[in-house]
Amino acid sequence: MLRPKKLYSKTSIDSTRHNHENEGYMPTSQLVEALNQALSWELRAIAMYAHYSAYVSGIHRLHLSAHFSNEVNESVMHAATVRSAIVKLDGTAITERDPSPIVHTSNYREILEEAYQTEKAAAEIYGGILPLVEELGDSELYDSLEVVYFDEQRSVEELRMMMKE
Numbered sequence: 001m002l003r004p005k006k007l008y009s010k011t012s013i014d015s016t017r018h019n020h021e022n023e024g025y026m027p028t029s030q031l032v033e034a035l036n037q038a039l040s041w042e043l044r045a046i047a048m049y050a051h052y053s054a055y056v057s058g059i060h061r062l063h064l065s066a067h068f069s070n071e072v073n074e075s076v077m078h079a080a081t082v083r084s085a086i087v088k089l090d091g092t093a094i095t096e097r098d099p100s101p102i103v104h105t106s107n108y109r110e111i112l113e114e115a116y117q118t119e120k121a122a123a124e125i126y127g128g129i130l131p132l133v134e135e136l137g138d139s140e141l142y143d144s145l146e147v148v149y150f151d152e153q154r155s156v157e158e159l160r161m162m163m164k165e
């Protein structure tokens with residue numbers, strides 16, 4: 001099984017540990033910040049997939065519209081998981097979506113490319129979060145976020161296959 005922590009060097013984690021008053025306890029503020037980044041990205045994904053589900057046109061509309069609608073639901077569930085994690089850490093969950101523009105198009109190829117970039121970024125964000133959660137030592141939190149990470153990775157691979165001729 002691919003463990004995302006391998007993507008990140010130990011030094012990048014250690015450099016975030018400035019709180020020596022609580023030895024062995026990673027500051028949760030950095031984790032909450034990263035989770036909020038993930039949450040705002042999910043909120044953007046909800047808006048993006050709802051838009052593309054409505055606008056995708058041509059011969060592929062029938063199945064792609066349904067597929068994007070499912071992605072809306074998945075993003076809503078991911079957002080709920082991340083929000084719960086922030087609540088558990090006593091943080092304040094963001095309510096604004098990430099401001100990265102959502103390209104308006106009904107061209108299915110352009111849409112798939114936008115979706116691909118969005119899923120790649122999501123996988124990267126969760127890949128960065130997991131080592132922080134591992135550091136915290138909360139296995140319940142780790143397991144729930146790892147599921148989301150694997151969902152994003154599966155979406156990246158799925159979109160890559162969908163774009164292949």
Ligand SMILES: [Fe+2]
Nearest residue numbers: 042075078122
């Ligand atoms: Fe997601």
Ligand SMILES: [Fe+2]
Nearest residue numbers: 119122152155
């Ligand atoms: Fe996703």
